[in-house]
């Protein structure tokens with residue numbers, strides 16, 4: 424059966440109270456009757472019971488929730504993630520636990536009191552409100568929701584008790600807010616729950632995301648592991664092995680002007696004493712090493728750069744190794760110098 428909504432406007436408290444009594448006599452429940460006034464009159468004045476508020480149950484619920492959260496944090500977390508320090512027993516530390524419990528109980532009660540206030544005052548109002556501007560001027564409005572067949576009876580009742588205005592409102596419109604109100608709070612609760620639970624799922628490792636936040640988990644290449652970044656072209660290491668598997672560890676250095684100049688100086692320092700000078704004069708030790716080949720002889724000039732490098736590194740028969748005296752780069756400089764010489768007659772004295 425369709426509902427109807429009757430609105431009556433009364434000049435002051437007495438006629439309103441009589442109208443309310445009349446409605447109660449007709450058997451209309453109190454929660455179908457809304458009294459609208461600019462001043463906060465006590466319900467008693469209209470012969471109505473004090474409307475039941477849901478504050479206390481809400482408050483108690485919030486306090487219990489807060490207690491549960493506090494106990495979970497202070498007792499649950501150390502039980503889930505035990506850290507044993509100095510052989511001490513795992514217990515919830517007393518003074519901090521008491522403080523946490525107090526704080527969370529108070530917080531829970533406060534939050535739920537606030538929510539309870541919003542809910543009992545049916546915030547948000549998503550329906551068009553029945554209102555009359557004259558209520559602000561001191562008149563009292565009475566809105567009654569009742570089945571349609573009682574409509575005229577209620578209107579007549581309002582008139583007998585001195586209503587200055589009686590209207591029929593669209594009940595369907597005014598009643599449509601309830602479902603939207605519930606939907607609003609359902610969506611809000613789900614969203615709030617999600618916002619609180621999602622970080623907790625991560626915090627308590629129920630959902631595990633493999634963050635790389637510890638060094639030994641992060642990808643790294645030890646110096647003995649590949650792949651390594653290649654050295655820039657033309658670079659010669661000063662450290663590291665000189666030979667790899669018996670071969671020069673580096674590519675021959677480019678025979679640049681600088682390299683040739685360095686090689687010439689170094690040859691004069693390390694090699695000429697046996698192999699002879701550029702002007703063809705024999706080295707000082709020539710008499711002790713009669714078998715030494717002139718550096719521009721066909722025998723030397725037919726060698727490849729790696730072979731000269733290896734000869735300097737290892738020595739050859741009575742020629743000593745010069746690996747300790749020369750860096751890898753200096754060795755290549757000398758190789759460049761030696762192989763840049765023109766093949767020709769043996770220097771004087773040989």
Ligand code: HEC
Pocket residue numbers: 690693694695696697698708712714715716722723726731734735739740741742743745757761
């Ligand atoms: C202590 C004397 C001595 C010094 C210093 C010396 N050499 Fe020699 N070198 C020799 C002797 C001796 C031979 C011949 C070895 C043989 O054939 O038995 C030789 C041979 C060579 C050969 C020929 C290798 C071959 O496979 O035929 C080259 C190239 C060479 N030396 C380059 C150098 C260079 C470059 C230096 C300076 C970094 C140098 N030597 C310093 C004594 C020396």
